[in-house]
Amino acid sequence: MTTASDREEKVLRYRVGQRVVHATLAISFLMLLFTGLMILWPPMAGLAAGGTSGIIHRVGAILFMAVPILYLIVDRRGAKELLVESFTYDKDDLAWFKHMGQYFLGHAVGMPPQGRLNAGQKLHHAGVVITSATVVISGILMWYAKGSLGAGGLAMAATIHDLSMLALTVLLVGHLYFTFVYKALSSMTTGYVSKEDAEIEHPKWIEEMGQPQVTGD
Amino acid sequence: MATNAFLLDISRCIGCQACTAACKTGNELPAGTQFIQLIEQTRGTFPNLEGGFQNHRCYHCTDAACVSVCPTGALFKEGGMTRLNRDVCSGCQYCTDACPFDVPQMVDGRCSKCDACADVVAAGGTPWCVRTCPSDALRFGDRQEILAEAQSRVAAIKERYPKARVYGETEAGGLGVIMVLPDDPEVLDLPANPQVPLLVNTWQKVVQPATMGLTGLSILVTGVAAVIARRNHMQELKLLHKEEAKADESK
Numbered sequence: 001m002t003t004a005s006d007r008e009e010k011v012l013r014y015r016v017g018q019r020v021v022h023a024t025l026a027i028s029f030l031m032l033l034f035t036g037l038m039i040l041w042p043p044m045a046g047l048a049a050g051g052t053s054g055i056i057h058r059v060g061a062i063l064f065m066a067v068p069i070l071y072l073i074v075d076r077r078g079a080k081e082l083l084v085e086s087f088t089y090d091k092d093d094l095a096w097f098k099h100m101g102q103y104f105l106g107h108a109v110g111m112p113p114q115g116r117l118n119a120g121q122k123l124h125h126a127g128v129v130i131t132s133a134t135v136v137i138s139g140i141l142m143w144y145a146k147g148s149l150g151a152g153g154l155a156m157a158a159t160i161h162d163l164s165m166l167a168l169t170v171l172l173v174g175h176l177y178f179t180f181v182y183k184a185l186s187s188m189t190t191g192y193v194s195k196e197d198a199e200i201e202h203p204k205w206i207e208e209m210g211q212p213q214v215t216g217d
Numbered sequence: 218m219a220t221n222a223f224l225l226d227i228s229r230c231i232g233c234q235a236c237t238a239a240c241k242t243g244n245e246l247p248a249g250t251q252f253i254q255l256i257e258q259t260r261g262t263f264p265n266l267e268g269g270f271q272n273h274r275c276y277h278c279t280d281a282a283c284v285s286v287c288p289t290g291a292l293f294k295e296g297g298m299t300r301l302n303r304d305v306c307s308g309c310q311y312c313t314d315a316c317p318f319d320v321p322q323m324v325d326g327r328c329s330k331c332d333a334c335a336d337v338v339a340a341g342g343t344p345w346c347v348r349t350c351p352s353d354a355l356r357f358g359d360r361q362e363i364l365a366e367a368q369s370r371v372a373a374i375k376e377r378y379p380k381a382r383v384y385g386e387t388e389a390g391g392l393g394v395i396m397v398l399p400d401d402p403e404v405l406d407l408p409a410n411p412q413v414p415l416l417v418n419t420w421q422k423v424v425q426p427a428t429m430g431l432t433g434l435s436i437l438v439t440g441v442a443a444v445i446a447r448r449n450h451m452q453e454l455k456l457l458h459k460e461e462a463k464a465d466e467s468k
């Protein structure tokens with residue numbers, strides 16, 4: 001049970017290093033997405049003429065690829081937690097997936113109790129890790145071997161690149177959706193969320209942190 | 218617009234460079250740029266060796282791989298020719314990889330290849346290279362007439378070149394440059410069966426539109442759902458707060 005005072009009380013969710021890393025990721029991704037779409041989408045194709053977008057795409061790609069390294073440098077613990085937790089699912093996570101529709105429609109109260117990351121976040125983060133790898137590999141292939149890939153090789157690399165970007169973009173749409181529905185933006189700006197929100201959505205995390213839940217009665 | 222074609226009679230090309238020079242001057246190509254490459258070749262088997270030239274240029278394929286991969290519309294088909302509008306080329310180099318004949322080159326970060334002297338032809342003229350050829354190896358005109366000419370030329374040289382054949386009637390959907398070959402295509406460094414890999418077409422025609430469509434769909438669905446879900450979440454919080462207030466009062 002949450003209390004009125006929990007609404008004012010804040011808990012730290014992401015340290016400053018993590019927030020900087022996430023901002024780098026978000027900015028580089030948006031750079032890549034828009035310059036990538038200029039090549040892909042006829043209404044935007046005119047903007048690609050001259051090749052400037054290709055250069056911006058490569059600058060974005062370098063930033064994007066630097067993110068994992070940056071994360072390891074500024075916050076090793078955070079990076080490790082993100083990787084390990086995103087690929088570890090317990091019973092409550094599986095139960096959470098069963099009620100995903102309810103969570104999608106805005107009902108967090110009554111969902112199976114979740115840890116620091118809920119099962120959906122884990123799935124999102126794991127998806128980002130995997131499809132980032134395929135987008136980077138196919139991207140590097142096009143970067144260095146374009147002009148000598150042959151028609152089949154080029155189409156293969158571009159197809160993998162396109163499908164990875166599709167996956168990443170749909171993941172992002174969902175990511176922004178839940179950020180908006182559960183007004184979670186503050187955890188990536190100030191780093192803090194209200195204790196009440198955390199208790200509703202991540203009760204096992206609050207418990208773990210050794211901050212005993214305040215009981216109502 | 219009528220479907221035009223070039224006739225390129227390899228058996229008659231003497232490698233004089235008149236076409237390359239005329240193309241360069243007529244199209245005011247910058248230094249280092251060339252739309253035609255004359256490649257010296259040795260053909261036949263010893264002791265019947267013969268020198269010759271491959272007049273390498275854009276063959277204006279009907280099913281042009283370069284056009285199917287070009288994302289900006291810089292390459293396009295018109296009147297049987299494969300046209301290039303350099304102004305909208307993004308320099309992505311997809312065409313370089315896709316062309317089965319290795320034609321498009323990159324000059325100053327943009328595609329560079331024969332544009333079939335489109336301005337000259339539109340004004341009722343003949344392409345520069347055709348106009349200057351002293352050996353009647355080049356012609357330009359209605360595709361059906363060009364094809365008939367090529368067939369009769371092959372028939373005429375069959376005795377001297379038993380392997381002589383027409384190339385470009387059906388290859389890559391039919392070329393816009395119909396060639397008279399004195400020998401097998403492979404001997405002349407031409408692919409026997411130039412093909413566009415299936416994936417090239419699925420990539421541009423299926424994967425790209427599907428990517429855009431599904432992205433749009435996901436934005437649409439979440440856009441609508443967001444309004445509903447946000448309201449639901451606010452309501453459940455309100456309910457929770459009410460319960461708290463009640464619990465506090467009853468203390």
Ligand code: HEM
Binds near residue numbers: 061136288
């Ligand atoms: C989130 C990441 C990325 C997104 C959303 C993205 C998106 C795109 C898209 C949509 C295209 C056009 C593909 C087509 O024509 O079918 C493209 C092309 C390309 N991408 Fe990416 N990309 C990403 C990351 C990368 C990375 C990490 C690299 C390199 C290491 C890279 C290198 C390239 C290259 C070389 C091209 C070819 C076009 C050009 O030369 O400008 N991309 N990208």
Ligand code: HEM
Binds near residue numbers: 013172186187
């Ligand atoms: C562009 C706007 C974006 C916004 C507003 C946004 C918002 C957020 C928020 C609020 C969180 C924290 C969620 C929580 O409380 O646990 C978060 C985490 C995260 N986001 Fe984003 N995000 C954006 C873009 C992206 C993109 C483009 C990617 C990946 C391609 C991404 C990947 C992640 C990952 C991996 C985490 C977990 C971070 C960690 O554990 O260190 N985000 N995002």
Ligand code: SF4
Binds near residue numbers: 241252253331333345
């Ligand atoms: S048709 Fe015109 S542009 Fe093409 S090779 Fe001949 S002269 Fe050059």
Ligand code: SF4
Binds near residue numbers: 275315316317
């Ligand atoms: S020869 Fe190459 S550049 Fe010319 S139309 Fe065919 S695919 Fe395009």
Ligand code: SF4
Binds near residue numbers: 287313321
């Ligand atoms: S390099 Fe230019 S002409 Fe070639 S495919 Fe890309 S945009 Fe089209």
